[in-house]
Amino acid sequence: MAQALELAEERGAQLKQQNIVIRTYDLWKTYEMGDQIINAVSGVDIEIHRGEYVAIMGPSGSGKSTLMNLIGCLDTPTRGEYYINGRLVSEMTDDELARIRNKEIGFVFQTFNLLPRATSLHNVELPLIYSGTPAAERIARAKRALQQVDLEKRMNHKPNELSGGQRQRVAIARALVNDPSILLADEPTGNLDTATGNEIMALFERLYRQGNTIILVTHEADIARHAHRIIHVRDGKIEMDERVEH
Secondary structure: OHHHHHHHHHHHHHHHHOOEEEEEEEEEEEEEEOOEEEEEEEEEEEEEEOOOEEEEEOOOOOOHHHHHHHHOOOOOOOEEEEEEOOEEHHHOOHHHHHHHHHHHEEEEOOOOOOOOOOOHHHHHHHHHHHOOOOHHHHHHHHHHHHHHOOOHHHOOOOHHHOOHHHHHHHHHHHHHOOOOOEEEEEOOOOOOOHHHHHHHHHHHHHHHHOOOOEEEEEOOHHHHOOOOEEEEEEOOEEEEEEEOOO
């Protein structure tokens, strides 16, 4: 056991040195459905460097959402290893995992997940409240995050006073407020019309240019093409890993 931990620490140190923010080794997620065994993720090896903009793309049922849940520490693998920032996720306590989900990963969901009675500013503040950040610092950082998404003039508006695109910008600001290692976006344009979706994708490009690491999960090829690398997933496996020229 001690030797395994030592090896994990050594491997983690090498990954950090190489600026690899996400590394999976032979990652599996298996579900038992009655007599059936479903391999939602089957032996996946992924390496993502800090500052990359990657799309994970696949049809419905391909395993991309399961893979996203594993990367986001929302689920645990059946077997295999997953390192985030050089740390082996399986060795983390529940408290450490909660901290990773709050501070290291900024989540952006298709359905925005905003509190309906709270202002944009308060919605963006939420991760900082959970991490115990003092009020003055919290407000300053939330305002900065709203400025990053060009929404500082709407900071006192509630979600029902905002358009779909503006709501998604608030959600992106909330994801950015803790300066996370990874921005993890699940179908971020799924509830938006084409023009608004393109505006949100232009914002992601700008955030990538500013040095953010972005992982985008989508089933739409035209949305995936906005990224600079596409990992194609099918039947729980990586079918293709391609670079995209812009």
